[in-house]
Amino acid sequence: MSEIDSLKAQLESLQSEALESFALAASLSELQQLRVNYLGKKGALTEVLKGVGKLPPQERPVIGQHVNATKTALAAALDGCEASLAVKAKAERIEAERIDVTLPGRSSTSGALHPVQQGLDEMTAIFSQMGFAVAEGPEIENEFHNFDALNIPPEHPARAMHDTFFVKEFAEGEQSEPMLLRTHTSPVQIRAMKRFLEEGHEPPLAVVAPGRVYRCDYDVTHSPMFHQVEVFKVDRDVSMAHLKGVLKHFLSTYFEKEVSIRLRPHYFPFTEPSAEVDIGCVFCAGKGCRICKGSGWIEVLGSGMIHPNVLRSVGIDAEAFSGFAFGLGVERLVMLKKGIPDLRLFFENDVRFLRRMGS
Template sequence: MDELLSPEQLLSSLTQIEEAFRSDIAKVATLADLQQVRAKYSGKKGLVTAKMKALSSVPDPVQKKEFGRRINELKNFVEDSLKGRELLLKEGEQERRLLTEKIDITLPGKSVQFGRTHPINQVLSEIKDIFVSMGFGIEDGPEVELDHYNFEALNIPRDHPARDMQDTFYISDDVVLRTHTSPVQVRVMEKTKPPLKIIAPGKVYRCDADVSHTAMFHQVEGLMVDTDVSFGDLKGVLELFIRSFFGKDTPVRFRPSYFPFTEPSAEVDIGCVFCKGAGCRVCKTTGWLEVLGSGLVNPRVFEMTGYDPARYSGFAFGMGVERMTMLKYSIDDIRLFYENDLRFLRQF
């Protein structure tokens, strides 16, 4: 113990500590090494700190004064040496970083890649713009829908064979993932009096998946109701839309068809965009491609929504956005839209 040492021995121990410190500080190569040396000599349990605590055990005032002076000299020497070495190490670290992390300002800048609007959203926006330019408003509705709005109010009761046309995701007996956006039309008619002129874009869901179908896809449905709406109005609106979307020279034809919520009903075809009407595998050699369904609103739908079918008439239509996109850009596999392959998406 220091209290058992003579004054001469105490002073000699300070000299030994100084020599040991000089040896240790000379070996320091990193800031981590420096921290270990600092803890060894100046820490709470360091060698110099211990000598300062031992000062109180020196009985002779003269010797105590001399011993205290020598301890302070050693303490100041240790602290100054540690600070000096720390400064040198930090300067060396900065120089090393400047050499290894330097930037060559003569190099050309790196280009920033910007995102693109997904082709489905591009086409959806284009469809909206065309119909808005014709005076149609845009309406939205829930994707998780009541059976009443998805089927019953559209003249498709529970035992109707038309339900087999749509493979439905049922959440419960009375709740489904909507199979089309037509329920939006019913909801709008329930709360709005004619005249009406709306489109209803959005996601829909069906149990189907192959090169031309996915379980989730997008539709745009339209509805116009007034006191004197005819099939001629329907043809005029759809022909204007198709030629605005596909080109002014696009051939258009209407074929009789069947939908429970329209009567009479018609499928709308355009001249095949792949073979230009010559006949190919895609159009099954007919020269025509189906693009949407349409018809005059069934009076039964008007009755269920509170409209007087003797006073009002209207037309409705619906199209798949994915199909319109595939035809517009000659894409033969719907799954490409959802695989997130940048090689595909960067083309749009």
């Protein structure tokens, strides 16, 4: 076989092989690689062209025509396959992105405040409307604000580890003191009165202090983390009558009905005299039911007149001024108002419960 016939056979074989490869290409990127393999500067067609230089000058134009014809055929085949693959890719993309307009729409539910936060906001708003200023304090407290200033001596059982979360000693300058997670919001009472006096004021002072508190307790009605609202007023000639009037108005407003209340003698180290506050059962209207254990009354909070030692601890003249204070558990009142049987439901984050209670 002559040299020119050998080159023609190579061109025909290359063209046949290339056309078959083009037809089998599954993607545009694969087809582009085939274009480089066959028509590129170092492609198969270029390798064949290297043999043209060995031909006699008079035969070179003849083989050149065959080379051009092969190159044109391959380019045309590549363009055709590329167009076909482009149409196929577009169809696949359209199918993948197709939206079934007959499907029902996706509804988006509106978020809502947690029921405890709702209760905090509602209670704080009621007291704000009564003229009480809102105050806050740190959740990590020292023993002075959480115990000492509130007439709770070192030997008091509330300072035991089974009641209080103590944290690592906290250094302040050259001294260090035990720190704890506050067990009530009453330390805000101390801080608010101290700040009030440091600013050069003197009573009257009326404050509501909502916040998160911590105690070592966990059951159906107790949680190691819960919320309280501390309320107090200091002025001249404040009496238990003022305390009862504020409680009556608040509880009736919160439960959205007229409620009866009673004060039972009790002991709290930071108030004297002290009283537990009961309300007429909001479920049976005082007739007696399972919730109130047949008594017709439900205990809701502790209260009393601020102990003179508490006033003296912040520098208020206990002979000239008096005050009342009470603290209420937010979760307890929310449970009573909304009929929630278990305190732990507030913290389990069951979305079904939160949706139902978050209205």
